[in-house]
Amino acid sequence: MLKVAVGHSNDPDSEVAVLEVIEQCLAQCQPDHPVIAGLLLVAIDFDHQFILDRICDQFPDIVLIGGTTDGELSSQLQFHQDSLVLTLFCSKDIQIQAGVGRHLSQDTLAGAIQAITSAKGSNPQTPKLCLTIAEGMGYDSNAVVEGLHQVLGETFPVFGGATADQQRFDQSYQFFGREVLTDAVVVFLMYGEVQFSCGVAHGWQPIGKSAQLTQVGPNKVVEIDDTRALDLYDYYLKGLRPSPEYPLAIFEEDGEQFYLRSPIGCDPTTGEINFLTNLPVNSKVQVAFASRDDVLTATQDSFKTALDRYPGTQSPEFALIFSCCTRRQILGTRTEEECQLISQLAPSNLSFMGFYTYGEIGPSETDGPVRLHHETFITLLLG
Amino acid sequence: MGDESIAQRLKELEKENRILKKQLSRSKADRLQLEDNYARNGSLLRQIIEDLESSKLVLEERGQALELALHDIQRMQGQLIESEKMSALGVLVAGVAHEINNPVGFIYGNIGHLEQYTIALLELTSLYEEIYPSPHERIEAAIEAIDLPFLRRDIPKVLKSMWVGAERILEIVKSLRNFSRLDEAEFKAVDLHEGIDSTLMILQSQLKGSPDRPQIEVVKRYSALPLVQCYPGKLNQVFMNILVNAIDALVECYTHRLKSADSTELTPEEPMICIETMVQGDDVKITISDNGDGIPLATQSKLFDPFFTTKEVGKGTGLGLSISYQIIVENHHGKLSCHSELSKGTMFTIVIPIVQKDDRSGTKR
Ligand SMILES: Nc1ncnc2c1ncn2[C@@H]1O[C@H](COP(=O)(O)OP(=O)(O)O)[C@@H](O)[C@H]1O
Ligand SMILES: [Mg+2]
Numbered sequence: 001m002l003k004v005a006v007g008h009s010n011d012p013d014s015e016v017a018v019l020e021v022i023e024q025c026l027a028q029c030q031p032d033h034p035v036i037a038g039l040l041l042v043a044i045d046f047d048h049q050f051i052l053d054r055i056c057d058q059f060p061d062i063v064l065i066g067g068t069t070d071g072e073l074s075s076q077l078q079f080h081q082d083s084l085v086l087t088l089f090c091s092k093d094i095q096i097q098a099g100v101g102r103h104l105s106q107d108t109l110a111g112a113i114q115a116i117t118s119a120k121g122s123n124p125q126t127p128k129l130c131l132t133i134a135e136g137m138g139y140d141s142n143a144v145v146e147g148l149h150q151v152l153g154e155t156f157p158v159f160g161g162a163t164a165d166q167q168r169f170d171q172s173y174q175f176f177g178r179e180v181l182t183d184a185v186v187v188f189l190m191y192g193e194v195q196f197s198c199g200v201a202h203g204w205q206p207i208g209k210s211a212q213l214t215q216v217g218p219n220k221v222v223e224i225d226d227t228r229a230l231d232l233y234d235y236y237l238k239g240l241r242p243s244p245e246y247p248l249a250i251f252e253e254d255g256e257q258f259y260l261r262s263p264i265g266c267d268p269t270t271g272e273i274n275f276l277t278n279l280p281v282n283s284k285v286q287v288a289f290a291s292r293d294d295v296l297t298a299t300q301d302s303f304k305t306a307l308d309r310y311p312g313t314q315s316p317e318f319a320l321i322f323s324c325c326t327r328r329q330i331l332g333t334r335t336e337e338e339c340q341l342i343s344q345l346a347p348s349n350l351s352f353m354g355f356y357t358y359g360e361i362g363p364s365e366t367d368g369p370v371r372l373h374h375e376t377f378i379t380l381l382l383g
Numbered sequence: 384m385g386d387e388s389i390a391q392r393l394k395e396l397e398k399e400n401r402i403l404k405k406q407l408s409r410s411k412a413d414r415l416q417l418e419d420n421y422a423r424n425g426s427l428l429r430q431i432i433e434d435l436e437s438s439k440l441v442l443e444e445r446g447q448a449l450e451l452a453l454h455d456i457q458r459m460q461g462q463l464i465e466s467e468k469m470s471a472l473g474v475l476v477a478g479v480a481h482e483i484n485n486p487v488g489f490i491y492g493n494i495g496h497l498e499q500y501t502i503a504l505l506e507l508t509s510l511y512e513e514i515y516p517s518p519h520e521r522i523e524a525a526i527e528a529i530d531l532p533f534l535r536r537d538i539p540k541v542l543k544s545m546w547v548g549a550e551r552i553l554e555i556v557k558s559l560r561n562f563s564r565l566d567e568a569e570f571k572a573v574d575l576h577e578g579i580d581s582t583l584m585i586l587q588s589q590l591k592g593s594p595d596r597p598q599i600e601v602v603k604r605y606s607a608l609p610l611v612q613c614y615p616g617k618l619n620q621v622f623m624n625i626l627v628n629a630i631d632a633l634v635e636c637y638t639h640r641l642k643s644a645d646s647t648e649l650t651p652e653e654p655m656i657c658i659e660t661m662v663q664g665d666d667v668k669i670t671i672s673d674n675g676d677g678i679p680l681a682t683q684s685k686l687f688d689p690f691f692t693t694k695e696v697g698k699g700t701g702l703g704l705s706i707s708y709q710i711i712v713e714n715h716h717g718k719l720s721c722h723s724e725l726s727k728g729t730m731f732t733i734v735i736p737i738v739q740k741d742d743r744s745g746t747k748r
Binding site: 010082207208236246 | 404405406420423424430431
């Protein structure tokens with residue numbers, strides 16, 4: 001049986017904040033469910049090293065992973081932008097093993113594979129699922145998922161998010177034990193009697209004219225329809241720079257299925273547009289658009305789907321949320337509503353935690369192969 | 384309040400202060416981001432709306448093009464039906480003309496002989512009378528029985544009327560052949576007056592008066608015309624269509640005036656068709672006018688539309704003028720127009736080049 005303890009503080013002072021969350025967690029812990037692991041989500045402006053040390057001092061026997069975010073949410077304090085949230089996983093019959101892969105920008109595949117193999121260690125059992133927190137910038141984030149596929153298989157359940165830095169696109173961090181890392185991926189492999197289900201939705205709709213990616217580069221699109229990539233956006237935005245709220249819908253070969261990729265910048269002189277991943281050359285694309293209502297409808301869809309699919313008779317203990325930073329950006333003051341929707345839909349006493357990410361990892365369309373998403377809301381229910 | 388609780392309260396205030404400061408520094412960045420997004424949103428949606436509007440226009444244009452295409456198809460279909468009918472009529476007319484032509488030829492050719500023979504016989508009887516002034520009583524009785532003086536007076540008249548009748552038949556046959564002109568699918572230089580006259584000849588019975596209506600008078604004001612390059616059979620069709628319409632209009636006009644109560648007050652006008660021809664620069668101009676009721680302005684613009692008719696079902700097809708228009712404008716590179724005034728009459732004007740352009744360049748070579 002899985003039990004969780006969730007602590008959440010919005011005090012900008014690292015020392016106070018970490019003390020507060022440890023206090024809250026300790027108050028929720030029960031002696032017959034030993035603390036085995038911790039997941040830590042923190043805003044960019046904290047003293048991360050100090051926080052990790054305090055937690056590890058307090059719980060010397062646990063495995064701890066985490067990272068920086070673009071906003072945190074929990075059942076304790078709902079949504080906050082400069083806060084710290086810690087979840088402790090407590091169980092006798094579930095095992096959690098942590099792993100880390102480094103230097104993703106040098107060799108992403110190898111890093112991802114390293115993370116899984118180090119987490120597995122010598123455990124001969126097959127893991128039930130994988131949670132991951134990966135660097136969000138500076139390499140082709142797609143490739144992390146490819147690496148995970150290689151060791152775990154395409155449909156092995158992997159859920160996670162890419163670390164963020166409040167849209168400065170400068171530097172984000174991943175945590176592994178007492179280590180503050182960048183350019184790394186950290187994972188939990190969960191073993192034993194763990195139950196789970198998930199829901200995946202975004203709410204964006206392709207709008208406007210259809211075009212083709214005719215020339216691409218590493219994490220950028222150079223030409224669309226044989227002219228400067230930026231022209232497609234200029235047509236709609238009249239000189240305003242492309243931004244993540246207007247992602248490209250990338251259509252799968254011969255189909256209406258599409259996934260989204262957010263532009264994070266551009267070079268007006270060359271007309272190239274920058275992304276967080278590589279994009280497949282020759283694919284059909286369309287600029288996509290979502291209103292705040294569309295975004296919130298997707299939140300609801302994602303959460304409801306996960307609830308509907310939750311196996312077994314008991315209700316879930318914990319929900320883990322990965323929501324795209326662009327959703328927060330569009331929602332503005334309505335960002336709280338994502339949290340409120342969860343609280344309304346969730347069975348009472350469901351603890352949850354989540355963060356606004358630079359990329360969401362989970363199955364496509366709720367059950368297909370795992371992939372990297374943008375603009376998406378992923379609900380993972382655990383019990 | 385104890386020291387401890389004051390310290391506690393202070394701590395809480397400090398914390399609140401920290402949080403507020405942090406939120407303040409955040410809120411401006413967030414607001415800027417939202418404002419940017421708002422600007423992008425506006426721009427995007429405006430463009431999308433513009434695109435939708437222009438695609439709506441494209442759709443409307445396509446709809447109009449389709450309507451035009453449909454219209455064209457209807458027109459073509461109608462013209463096919465009509466020209467099929469006309470060519471069937473042409474074949475019939477040509478057949479009849481050919482069949483009648485030979486027997487009439489015998490009759491016409493033999494009237495001359497018959498005339499000579501009878502004259503010779505009559506002269507012979509005169510000679511007998513001169514030499515035998517008192518004939519045998521049986522001869523006298525026979526002369527009395529056949530009324531020889533009457534025969535002498537009447538035979539030339541009978542022969543004369545035979546001449547007239549046979550000539551008329553010949554003329555009609557010639558007109559029929561001229562009208563159908565099946566053999567001529569190419570441009571031919573012809574005398575247009577001949578074509579008009581043959582058409583009138585065929586319409587003779589309709590121009591004639593009857594107990595219920597007066598005869599329609601045809602006034603011809605022909606100028607000296609050069610031979611005109613045309614498809615003679617097709618042009619005759621045009622003359623026919625316009626003349627039939629004029630006759631229809633005059634008949635309609637007459638019956639309608641007869642019915643109206645104040646018919647007595649109207650100066651009774653002779654129904655009349657006037658055909659005028661003239662040379663106009665490189666063209667010939669033919670006008671065919673009637674003094675019928677005229678055409679209301681609203682329907683004038685529809686005259687040349689296929690299937691436009693004001694006549695009762697079974698009488699009008701609404702194709703006559705649209706076919707005529709095609710023949711004049713497309714086949715002869717000419718002009719066909721209508722000028723009409725209510726209760727005054729209607730005039731159709733045909734203008735065609737004397738020499739067709741292609742042929743002109745051909746003769747230069
Ligand atoms: N001389 C005319 N006087 C009055 N109306 C005319 C005259 N000629 C044509 N029209 C009008 O034009 C219509 C179309 O003529 P036409 O194309 O020949 O078709 P139809 O004779 O079968 O009706 C006629 O129905 C009639 O209303
Ligand atoms: Mg007619």
